[in-house]
Amino acid sequence: MRLAELSHETGVASATLKYYLREGLLHAGEIESRTQASYDGTHVARVRLVRALVESGGLSLARAKAVIVALDDPPENRHDLLGVAQRALIEPDAADAGPDWTAFATAAVRGWGWDIEEGDPLLPLLGAQLRAVVDAGVELGDGTVLDQFAEAADRIAAADMSTLPEAPAAAIRQAIVGTVLTDPIVLTLRRLAQQHQSAIRFKQ
Amino acid sequence: MRLAELSHETGVASATLKYYLREGLLHAGEIESRTQASYDGTHVARVRLVRALVESGGLSLARAKAVIVALDDPPENRHDLLGVAQRALIEPDAADAGPDWTAFATAAVRGWGWDIEEGDPLLPLLGAQLRAVVDAGVELGDGTVLDQFAEAADRIAAADMSTLPEAPAAAIRQAIVGTVLTDPIVLTLRRLAQQHQSAIRFKQ
Numbered sequence: 081m082r083l084a085e086l087s088h089e090t091g092v093a094s095a096t097l098k099y100y101l102r103e104g105l106l107h108a109g110e111i112e113s114r115t116q117a118s119y120d121g122t123h124v125a126r127v128r129l130v131r132a133l134v135e136s137g138g139l140s141l142a143r144a145k146a147v148i149v150a151l152d153d154p155p156e157n158r159h160d161l162l163g164v165a166q167r168a169l170i171e172p173d174a175a176d177a178g179p180d181w182t183a184f185a186t187a188a189v190r191g192w193g194w195d196i197e198e199g200d201p202l203l204p205l206l207g208a209q210l211r212a213v214v215d216a217g218v219e220l221g222d223g224t225v226l227d228q229f230a231e232a233a234d235r236i237a238a239a240d241m242s243t244l245p246e247a248p249a250a251a252i253r254q255a256i257v258g259t260v261l262t263d264p265i266v267l268t269l270r271r272l273a274q275q276h277q278s279a280i281r282f283k284q
Numbered sequence: 285m286r287l288a289e290l291s292h293e294t295g296v297a298s299a300t301l302k303y304y305l306r307e308g309l310l311h312a313g314e315i316e317s318r319t320q321a322s323y324d325g326t327h328v329a330r331v332r333l334v335r336a337l338v339e340s341g342g343l344s345l346a347r348a349k350a351v352i353v354a355l356d357d358p359p360e361n362r363h364d365l366l367g368v369a370q371r372a373l374i375e376p377d378a379a380d381a382g383p384d385w386t387a388f389a390t391a392a393v394r395g396w397g398w399d400i401e402e403g404d405p406l407l408p409l410l411g412a413q414l415r416a417v418v419d420a421g422v423e424l425g426d427g428t429v430l431d432q433f434a435e436a437a438d439r440i441a442a443a444d445m446s447t448l449p450e451a452p453a454a455a456i457r458q459a460i461v462g463t464v465l466t467d468p469i470v471l472t473l474r475r476l477a478q479q480h481q482s483a484i485r486f487k488q
């Protein structure tokens with residue numbers, strides 16, 4: 081199909097599709113002449129994926145591109161695959177509150193017995209997020225709340241792992257797209273569960 | 285203190301502080317003359333709160349303002365208080381995928397035995413988020429993954445409730461600011477827990 085048809089099929093403007101092509105978010109079509117290229121079902125699927133990541137998942141176009149690159153070249157080892165997926169999702173300018181907060185976050189994670197590699201970029205990110213909470217005077221109940229969050233997160237992660245397909249390409253897609261698109265669901269469920277817990281405790 | 289001192293104390297530019305004053309994100313100082321006003325510790329605390337909500341919590345300025353309004357006038361009833369807190373956090377243009385998806389989300393929530401009011405704006409939001417996941421072909425294991433997410437969210441919410449202070453003003457602050465600033469922590473813990481679960485299953 082021509083670019084105009086790809087636009088019609090996906091509901092994405094031709095100018096936006098050209099931008100995706102220039103930025104490497106969409107693979108080139110088959111060249112038919114100096115001014116014509118032809119696109120197929122793989123292009124439709126890719127455009128829909130980019131829209132899902134950006135619109136529903138809230139990723140920046142730069143993060144969406146990192147995800148696309150990871151999807152196009154998945155590592156064979158399933159544990160490495162998850163690391164690649166997660167690194168694709170972290171903004172390069174992610175917050176870092178310095179070595180003390182990273183050490184604090186690392187100690188918490190070690191306390192839960194989690195097997196996380198030294199230098200994992202999620203540790204300074206967690207440190208910065210904890211610092212923002214502490215700075216704002218939010219109550220964490222001497223860390224017991226954080227422990228309960230960790231236990232809940234571990235259950236979510238176990239559910240995540242249960243859905244990973246065998247094939248590397250399908251597994252990295254599920255790991256990345258599944259995590260990005262279900263993050264908002266986890267947060268909405270948290271709010272609904274707060275209402276449920278509040279009704280149990282306080283409803284008259 | 286003068287505006288320049290408030291700027292120095294909070295690290296927020298005077299022009300930004302004037303913008304906050306115009307938009308109602310910051311309460312007016314005490315008028316001292318036609319061109320001078322005086323600010324105190326309540327202004328320092330408010331500016332820091334707005335920065336935390338916007339920079340660490342990722343709220344839009346419009347959402348931050350809704351939060352400020354709710355904080356300034358908390359309802360007495362503790363269950364109503366949570367509803368006010370949650371409505372302040374929902375973007376007015378939040379996604380809605382139509383009545384079928386809202387009904388689907390409502391049925392899921394009822395299935396967990398959660399006491400959520402008809403017409404709660406979180407239900408169409410959850411419906412739209414579920415639709416995005418289904419449209420992207422993300423595997424939810426016939427709904428068992430969603431059930432496991434709900435169980436984990438319920439544990440998070442129980443931890444949230446355990447930290448609510450008695451006084452309404454302090455409780456609504458903890459409900460709103462605590463939720464907004466710990467949302468990113470929940471998502472980071474999910475990714476770290478994925479690595480932990482992956483290491484258990486796949487590390488060689």
